[in-house]
Amino acid sequence: MRRMRSVLLVVGGVGLIAMGGCKATPPGRFETRVMTTAKHRVLIGNRRQKNPLAATPATISDGKEAFGHYCVACHGMDGQNTGVPFTMSPPAPSLASRDVQDYSDGQLKWVIDYGIWPSGMPGSKGTLSDEEIWSIVVFLRHLPAAGSLGEPDMYTH
Amino acid sequence: MRVILAALAVIAIVSFGSAPLHFIGTPAEPHQVEVTAKRFSYEPAEITVKKGEPVELILKSVDVPHGLKFRELNVEVKAGKGKTGEVEFTPEKTGDFVGHCSVFCGSGHGSMELTLHVVE
Numbered sequence: 001m002r003r004m005r006s007v008l009l010v011v012g013g014v015g016l017i018a019m020g021g022c023k024a025t026p027p028g029r030f031e032t033r034v035m036t037t038a039k040h041r042v043l044i045g046n047r048r049q050k051n052p053l054a055a056t057p058a059t060i061s062d063g064k065e066a067f068g069h070y071c072v073a074c075h076g077m078d079g080q081n082t083g084v085p086f087t088m089s090p091p092a093p094s095l096a097s098r099d100v101q102d103y104s105d106g107q108l109k110w111v112i113d114y115g116i117w118p119s120g121m122p123g124s125k126g127t128l129s130d131e132e133i134w135s136i137v138v139f140l141r142h143l144p145a146a147g148s149l150g151e152p153d154m155y156t157h
Numbered sequence: 158m159r160v161i162l163a164a165l166a167v168i169a170i171v172s173f174g175s176a177p178l179h180f181i182g183t184p185a186e187p188h189q190v191e192v193t194a195k196r197f198s199y200e201p202a203e204i205t206v207k208k209g210e211p212v213e214l215i216l217k218s219v220d221v222p223h224g225l226k227f228r229e230l231n232v233e234v235k236a237g238k239g240k241t242g243e244v245e246f247t248p249e250k251t252g253d254f255v256g257h258c259s260v261f262c263g264s265g266h267g268s269m270e271l272t273l274h275v276v277e
Contacts, residue, residue, distance in 0.1 A: 069261040
C-alpha cells in the first residue's frame with residue numbers, strides 16, 4: 001500500500017512538472033477558422049429567430065441601459081472593452097468585431113441567454129428579461145465609436 | 158329679432174357659466190391599482206383594467222429600487238428603495254400586456270413579470 005502511494009506521488013509529481021513545462025500558444029489560422037465556423041454553424045443555436053424589437057432610438061437607448069447593468073464589467077460601456085482593467089483568457093472579444101457581428105440576432109440572444117462555456121461569458125437568462133436581452137441585441141448592432149462612452153463607473157470610483 | 162337672439166345667447170352663457178361642475182362633466186377619478194414589488198416578484202402578479210378608463214398605478218417597493226414597464230403601452234413607473242411611485246395612464250387597446258422590472262435589482266431581475274389585462 002505504501003509502495004503504491006509512493007508510485008502515485010512520483011507519477012503525480014512528474015505530471016505536474018510536465019504540465020508546468022507546457023506553453024499555450026495562440027491558435028493558428030486553421031484552428032481559428034474551424035472553431036469560428038463551428039461556433040457560427042453548430043455550437044451557437046437559435047440562428048433563425050428574429051428580433052421582435054425594431055431598431056429605434058428608444059430601443060437602442062433601452063439596450064444601452066440594460067447593457068450597463070453588468071455586461072460593461074467585461075465589455076466596457078462601448079462593447080469594445082474600453083476601460084476594462086483586466087484581460088481574460090480567452091480575451092473578451094470586441095463586440096463590434098466581425099466575428100461577433102456575423103452572428104444572427106437570434107444567435108446573439110442565445111449567447112446572452114446561455115453564455116459560452118468554457119469562456120468567461122456567463123448566461124443571463126432570468127437575470128435579464130427577454131425584452132432587455134433583445135434590446136441589448138439592438139444596441140450591439142448600433143454600438144458607438146470605441147471610447148466614446150468613457151469607462152465603466154465601477155472602475156473609476 | 159337680433160336683440161332677442163343676443164339676449165337669449167347672453168342668458169344661455171350666464172346660465173352655463175353658473176352650472177354646477179358635475180352638470181358639465183368632470184374627468185373620472187382614475188382607477189387606483191396598488192402593486193407591491195420585492196425581489197423578485199410583484200404582488201399581485203396580474204391586474205385587470207378597462208379600456209378607456211384612467212388608471213393610477215401605484216408601485217410600492219419593500220426592498221431595493223424597482224420599476225415596472227409596459228413597453229407596448231409606453232408606461233413606466235419607478236419606486237426607490239422602500240418608496241412608492243405613481244403613474245397615470247389610460248389604456249386605449251384591449252389585450253394582455255406583460256410588464257417587467259425596469260430597474261436592475263439582482264439575479265432574478267429578469268424574471269419579474271406582471272400581466273396587465275385590458276378588457277372592454
